[in-house]
Amino acid sequence: MKQPRGTQDFLPPASERFWALEKLGADIFERAGYGRAITPMFEDTDLFERGVGEATDIVNKEMYTFKDRSDHSLTLRPEGTASVMRAIVTHHLWDNGLPIKLYYDAAMFRYERPQKGRFRQHHQLGIEAVGSEDPALDAEVIEIGHNLLREAYVGPVALLLNSMGHRGPNCRDRYLPALRAFLEQHREELDADCKRRMVVNPLRVFDCKVPADQAILANAPMLNDFICDDCRAHLAAVQGYDGLVEEIGGPALPGIGFGLGIERILLAQEAAGAGTAPAVLDCYVIPLEQAARSEAVRLMRRMREAGLAADMAYVERGLKTQLKHADRTGARFAALIGEKELAVGVVTMRDMTSGEQNEVPLDEATSWLGEHAS
RNA sequence: GUGGCGUUAGCUCAGCCUGGUUAGAGCGUCGGGUUGUGGUCCCGAAGGCCGGGGGUUCAAGUCCCCUACGCCACCCCA
Known part of the structure; x- marks a missing residue:
């Protein structure tokens, strides 16, 4: 498909x-x-x-x-x-x-x-x-x-x-004949595409990408010299604003x-070489055992309610892989909850840049993150 | 709508000219080295109707035709 x-x-x-x-x-x-x-x-x-x-x-x-x-x-x-x-x-x-x-x-x-x-x-x-x-x-x-x-x-x-001036015999309409006449003089110097455009749609000749042709066009008649006084005055006025x-x-x-x-x-x-800024999470929550999953969900929910960006590991895999995923999300911190943490009611907050880890009481984890993630 | 070049693994590509056993590489993915520690390294695995259809041939990813899609030029435009 x-x-x-x-x-x-x-x-x-x-x-x-x-x-x-x-x-x-x-x-x-x-x-x-x-x-x-x-x-x-x-x-x-x-x-x-x-x-x-x-x-x-x-x-x-x-x-x-x-x-x-x-x-x-x-x-x-x-x-x-x-x-x-x-x-x-x-x-x-x-x-x-x-x-x-x-x-x-x-x-x-x-x-x-x-x-x-x-x-x-x-x-x-x-x-x-x-x-x-x-x-x-x-x-x-x-x-x-x-x-x-x-x-x-x-x-x-x-x-x-x-x-472009306005349509009329003493304004824009005077320009095309002058441009055509100019192009006619340089006919043999222009490439095939321009020769064709010259007849079909002379203004399109200015879109030409051939450098040699562009050099010739630099001397072409200027539209500004042909438009009527009113149009010229209007353009000048537009140009006059904020430079x-x-x-x-x-x-x-x-x-x-x-x-x-x-x-x-x-x-x-x-x-221009613009890179894509990766989506950044404040925290990626990783439950290490089945038993830690509901606590992980609650922790993540509290973080989100506090206005922080949080996601969690929904697929069971080794910690090594989970950290790799955390890394890929661009998370500033990974929150690890396993047997060890559950036993004493904490969560291990790992700084994904420095690798530094802190054990933070579960009910303080959100405010802790709020202070450290910014 | 016209002309040209392309289409092979999730991605970028080699192989095609000079048809011939199991179609390759790098990156990515997954697993292991480290049964609770990523971004480096090492090992391994999975992953392919070679865009689709038809033809030539003993044999087609490879040659020919058609078609779909992409890219380039034209036209035009954002």
Whole structure:
């Protein structure tokens, strides 16, 4: 049995890093005033067909679309923004004041050919800020994304800021012809992929990974030189904040947001050499004989009730093996209870780092651990 | 959806080109050396429809085809 193509299981210790990222995101978002939006995993198909952006491959060939028993066409969400916007409209959230600030942490589904860092089910952390054109809000969203990456990574993060301007004859529309003309001049110096992209989607040429091509592109016309005065002023305003370098039936509200792929951040963490912090127990309780088991269970329970992390050996094996298991859990202490201990009502607390052992009365073991485990 | 490379023990891989008795290694697991003491060391054991199916052959892990899955490039994107 294997999981379906393009899906994956996250198990310890990988799941711990996954969960840590989710917690980090939630913490950063909520501290900035964003509330979590939990929306359905599937929506009416036409929401995505209208909302995602007309001609992208996501709509054209990547959607998990199916019909339910009532013949309604539904689609597993391929991205987060459309659902959040729909929820805003459904619940008239603008009535509670603007801007509306929401975040999501959810699985996305796209029927694609899997690759490293690319899956049929993946997960995104994202935020949406709707209802204000204040450049400070743009800056906030960018800053939050930047902070999330910075805090998640163990390597440096570079933030590059640019503006696409807005669609229109005196703004973004002037840029593409200029870029094409530039690329045409350097046609023979570019590699085959770029020559093709040049015609199909000129902006994609900037994604080229060939160093020689990148050198040429450094001299390409700059988008910033072509966008209109209003757009330029807005970008400048965004840049000005804290030194950053880089339609569904509701009212017309401006919006800004981002989505970050959890799997890709995990990949970047690995590339940066991030280790996995092992789960750490305060104490691993080891009953040495059958007769000590119930006392061991009671001891463990008391530790847990005191807010300490405790586990115990549920499988009968030699002490040698039990200590090996204790070691693997990363436990700070091992609590040994056997005949000897039971006879005098103590427990042997073994410091797993130093090997030092102390006999502690059973009813004091929890408070003793509380003092020594920190 | 297109092209390329892969798939052998729980994990990482060797063996395949030049078919031939019981398919190997390291790590991990379990046990023992130490019948109540881990992280080092030594010894031992378990663990494999060689991804699945079909074909060629006296004989297939090895050669051929199909298929599933993974990875890389394209497309696109997180």
